Amino acid sequence: RSDKQRVLQMMGCTQDSPAYEAILQIYEELAVEIQQRLHPAALAVFGTIDNEHAAENLSVDSPVLYVLTTVGAEISRFSAERFAQKDYLGGMLADIMADDCLFQLDAILEETLKAACRERGLGIRARLEAPRDLPMSVQKLIWQRTEAARELGVRISSGQMYDPVKSMGYLLLLTEDTEKWEFCHDCGNCPAVECRMRRAVRITVQLAGKEMHPEVIDCRANENILEALRRQHLYL
Numbered sequence: 001r002s003d004k005q006r007v008l009q010m011m012g013c014t015q016d017s018p019a020y021e022a023i024l025q026i027y028e029e030l031a032v033e034i035q036q037r038l039h040p041a042a043l044a045v046f047g048t049i050d051n052e053h054a055a056e057n058l059s060v061d062s063p064v065l066y067v068l069t070t071v072g073a074e075i076s077r078f079s080a081e082r083f084a085q086k087d088y089l090g091g092m093l094a095d096i097m098a099d100d101c102l103f104q105l106d107a108i109l110e111e112t113l114k115a116a117c118r119e120r121g122l123g124i125r126a127r128l129e130a131p132r133d134l135p136m137s138v139q140k141l142i143w144q145r146t147e148a149a150r151e152l153g154v155r156i157s158s159g160q161m162y163d164p165v166k167s168m169g170y171l172l173l174l175t176e177d178t179e180k181w182e183f184c185h186d187c188g189n190c191p192a193v194e195c196r197m198r199r200a201v202r203i204t205v206q207l208a209g210k211e212m213h214p215e216v217i218d219c220r221a222n223e224n225i226l227e228a229l230r231r232q233h234l235y236l
Contacts, residue, residue: 001035002097003104010096026090027097034097039072042109043146044116046174053141055134063122063174065113066145069105070154070167071098098166110183113172123180126173134171136160142169207234 004027008014013023045066054060075098082091117123130138139160146169148154148162155163162169172183203219205228219228229236 001038002031002100004031007093007096007100010100011093023089023093026093030090030093030097033078034075034094034101037072037074037078038098038101039074040070040101040105041072041152042067042069042105043148043151044068044109044113045146046116046120047145053138057126057133058128058171058173065117065124065172065174066142066169067109067113067172068142068146068148068152068154068162068167068169069102069109070152070162070164071102071105072166073164076165102166102168106184113183114181117174118178121176121178122174123176123178124172124182125175125177125180126182127185128171128173129185130160130169138171139169142171 004024007027008020008023011023013020017023043066047064047066049058049060049062049064051060054062058064075094079091079094079098082088082094128134128138130136137160139162140156143149143154143156143162149156154167157163203221204216205219205225206214206216208214217228217232217234219225223231226236
């Protein structure tokens, strides 16, 4: 089931937001309906990388886990119906609640995969995702190796996107070092810099001067200070 506080965080809705009470009420109204429409499932298959899909960070015969997760198609249809009825807030909430549940699958799946890896004397040295780490063609490879069409009815488009859309695929690069466990999505390298669930290290700069009170601003990795100032509407 979706986590209320995390969903509100993903919406950028805090207790002092003008719409907080309205959003909270709609969330409570939707919670049971959303849960009834979720059909979470995960597929994970041990394998290796062939010549066709080898890359700079993924050599031929690298041992990997192919992973595909989904919460099913029904939730997306429900969200689309809400938008069609001009219930935009309900549709958006339903969509975000589905995203939250898809992300939660990782936490549930992690312990199962850890046990399976430990049985084989393996750890995880990297999590690779498309398009950040690998070309989009790896989406089809994951889909094929997990036999997602036969097992779960998941389809894939010519643009390498999964259907249902609330589905996710990734590779876990395996190692014989059982102490290594890099399972989680790496927010620090993720291009979605505006994501409200971002778990990157916080970089701050303190500004001080004769004509101003000390102020602390947030910076992004690889961003220079002038860019950070301008992005936060502080001009020299």
